[in-house]
Amino acid sequence: MNPQLLYVYIKDIGRCFYNQEFSFTNDFDIQFGQERRLLISRKPNPYKKLWGSNISNVNLIVGKNGAGKTTLFDLLGSTNHRRKNLFKKPLRSKLDEFKEEWFAVYHIANDLFVIEGYNPALISNISEIPYGTSYEYSIGATYSFEEQHAQYDDYIQSMSMDGDENTLNRNMLSLYFANDNTKDWFSGNAIRDDEQDYYVGFQRLYSNKPRYANIYKFISREYKMLEKDHTSRHAICVLEREDHIYPGMVTKAEALERFELYLYQDKSQILYYQTEASIILYGSDGNRKRPGSPDRWTTKEKFIITYVEAFIIDLWMNRTDALLEEGAKAECSAAIAALEINANHFQERIGYLLHVLQLINAAADPKLHAGRLRLDAELLTIVVEAFTETADHYFTSSTKMTLHLNEDFDNGIHKLFELFDAYIPRSHAINHSIRITFRHLSSGELAFINGFSNLYTAIDIAQNNKEIKTILILLDEPDASFHPEWSRRYIHNLSKFLNAIDFGRELAYQIVIATHSPFIVSDVPSEHITCIRLHGVVGGIQRIAAKAEFGLMSNFYDIIQNDFFIHSPIGEHAKSIFEDIIKRIGKLREFDKEEIDGLQQLISAIGEPLIRGKLQQMLTDRTTKLFPELERFRRISELERELSQLKKEQRGDNDD
Structure with missing residues (x-):
């Protein structure tokens, strides 16, 4: 039960x-x-x-x-x-x-x-x-x-x-x-x-x-x-990386100069600080590449790499002073600078960046919300895995994913949204790194x-x-x-x-x-x-x-005349027109062609088909009852003559 x-x-x-x-x-x-x-x-x-x-x-x-x-x-x-x-x-x-x-x-x-x-x-x-x-x-x-x-x-x-x-x-x-x-x-x-x-x-x-x-x-x-x-066949959903790292108008070159952490043992390798054009024209080793070069980063790889890089940069620039003592921060920076990496491969880059997060987390003072940092790092790892499993065609730039919602349901995208539903409320950093918007609705x-x-x-x-x-x-x-x-x-x-x-x-x-x-x-x-x-x-x-x-x-x-509803579905002036039409129909006591024609024209001007149809039916029911007896007989005779003429034409016996 x-x-x-x-x-x-x-x-x-x-x-x-x-x-x-x-x-x-x-x-x-x-x-x-x-x-x-x-x-x-x-x-x-x-x-x-x-x-x-x-x-x-x-x-x-x-x-x-x-x-x-x-x-x-x-x-x-x-x-x-x-x-x-x-x-x-x-x-x-x-x-x-x-x-x-x-x-x-x-x-x-x-x-x-x-x-x-x-x-x-x-x-x-x-x-x-x-x-x-x-x-x-x-x-x-x-x-x-x-x-x-x-x-x-x-x-x-x-x-x-x-x-x-x-x-x-x-x-x-x-x-x-x-x-x-x-x-x-x-x-x-x-x-x-x-x-x-x-x-x-x-x-x-x-x-x-x-x-x-x-x-x-x-x-x-x-x-x-x-x-x-x-x-909503034209509706889209956009997932876009947002940067909250540097206040004011700062160029990427100026931002790179300010950033003190030597990722990849060479700050120029950081994709986050490169323009979209430079990421395409230059390979991961910094040498000039042809546009069709096979080892160039795919759009999806650029999105994921820059997503994790932005997280680390934001953490180092805006949060580590509150999490690490000065000496611990210097030691952590030196340990990261000493990390060796072959930065030409996507999985190695991601593994390296997550290792950097582990080093920062290990250096953080447990008394200064280090647990929150650990949570952010764990959630970031899970979200990155979900991005990696998502189909390539959704990634439209190094900062944006675009979903056309008229396409068939995709379990991978659904899983990604489930992660954001579960983790956004729990992580301030994850929350502010991706903005999700639905458009064209x-x-x-x-x-x-x-x-x-x-x-x-x-x-x-x-x-x-x-x-x-x-x-x-x-x-x-x-x-x-x-x-x-x-x-x-x-x-x-x-x-x-x-x-x-x-x-x-x-x-x-x-x-x-x-x-x-x-x-x-x-x-x-x-x-x-x-x-x-x-x-x-x-x-x-x-x-x-x-x-x-x-x-x-x-x-x-009958429903709409009740005082619970009359104000709700239409405007106040339309309400007065609606009430006036109902009153005028109710007051019809004899056949008045001029009044009926006027009501018919007014009803035909109503834009909502449901209301227009109901009022038209109400007027028709009323005028049918009011049809004068002689007019009714005249109309019956007229219809009978028309029917007789049609029968003659069908037999080919036309008196004309």
Whole structure:
């Protein structure tokens, strides 16, 4: 059985909601309130497997901006540290104390449930909770549906199912993808670590940036599966070495003069200080070569050699003064200058440069972050090996790699990106030596790729953590920047994407989406849609959560007229035009050709085909009902005469 989030009750979290409940299941009816009793009853669910075999259910949280959708997601998906910072309530005095009160209910199997939250005393009909249970708690409980009463079993860190050696708290993971508009991966900013949780309940992982490997995998492979018109066919990814060695405008000749370390026993051999032209025209021994000379460095070799040289130069120029005492630095320099090398061969050069790194590391004072230097050197070795195994044609200069993303998926490139994902956050030096950028993508493509690339995090977690049986995916406005057609297809693409993965074991995705767009609503039953309404009250705004009156296959204009959505997909002036068209259609009480023609012309000017088509259908339905009786008879007679004439022409018996 796969764990599943069923219900959340919020009494007070110091932010947005007070005394509100949210249901995320159609398998149970859950109520809480009278005498603080938690009432659970089973009910038949007609929507099982509605979104495929891998997705247990899809729920929507809808409402205008500021309704509290993100607050709910912060509560469910943020790590414990982040949540504590988010839900701090200002206290009136030092004597005041605010404590959150809320709980979430999960179904595990049969009559076994997990209840976690803040303040275990909030629910009155759970018996035998141990004295001293912390205010923040997560417990397993057996629920009697007949007696409507729960009995404490154990803390979930101590429970397992059916002899499974993994504890219950490891069977489910909440994976929260916050809405991120920066798209740092596109501009080349490093992607930071995912934020892990330390919490008494189910695991939580907060992530708002996809990994490079997942971006590459999605663009080069899965994008084509979801969208037949692969609009990003011209997209490229560039990996470019960046130099942070010398401040200001310094020529390579001046920089070489300043550099005091005698690499290769001859500083002129250092490729990093040579121009692109000189590297091509001169061989590795410094003698002039013909352009076609067989022992000239390949572009790939130049890239890797200069990459490692730049690392060593940066280390020696900018970091060794802090790592090596003056005497140790002089001894290290002399030892490096004494190293002999036949610099004509690529592998010998790389081995020599890595040996230089080992000498610097050995000379560094262990008390002065020498461990960080050792880490950098180890990571550099691994990255160099990955570059060496990468196909030659990706290297377009001594400082740049270029990947055309419409080409077939390349396992070598994917492995290289996995290394950068794993090591960039751990190594400042590696982080600043290679800049990764994606180019020739529109803003809509960026949003589309960003969202689906993030989902690979869930897949990676499922593949690498066999104890996980359910991943609760929380998506905060994933379609916010989409073209309306992509929003309309989002649930379809989401289910297609997640159901395409075969894990060879039972695993379920439970998905909760926060949105204020109408385009994905018609793919979800109303029982799975919670609307948050804003009500003005004395002293502020009250938020009320309730199930939707619209849902699966609802008409678009029925949805869009609802005050949750009308402002979202179109501009404010367009909104007034839209509302005016609907009102004018609704006011048609008799056949008015001039008014109908005017509406027809206005509707035809609407640029979005989906909205234009719905309004046109609405006008057609209305005018059909309003057709005057005599006009209807006249039209019928006219059509009958035309039909009779056609029959005569077909028989060759034309009266004319």
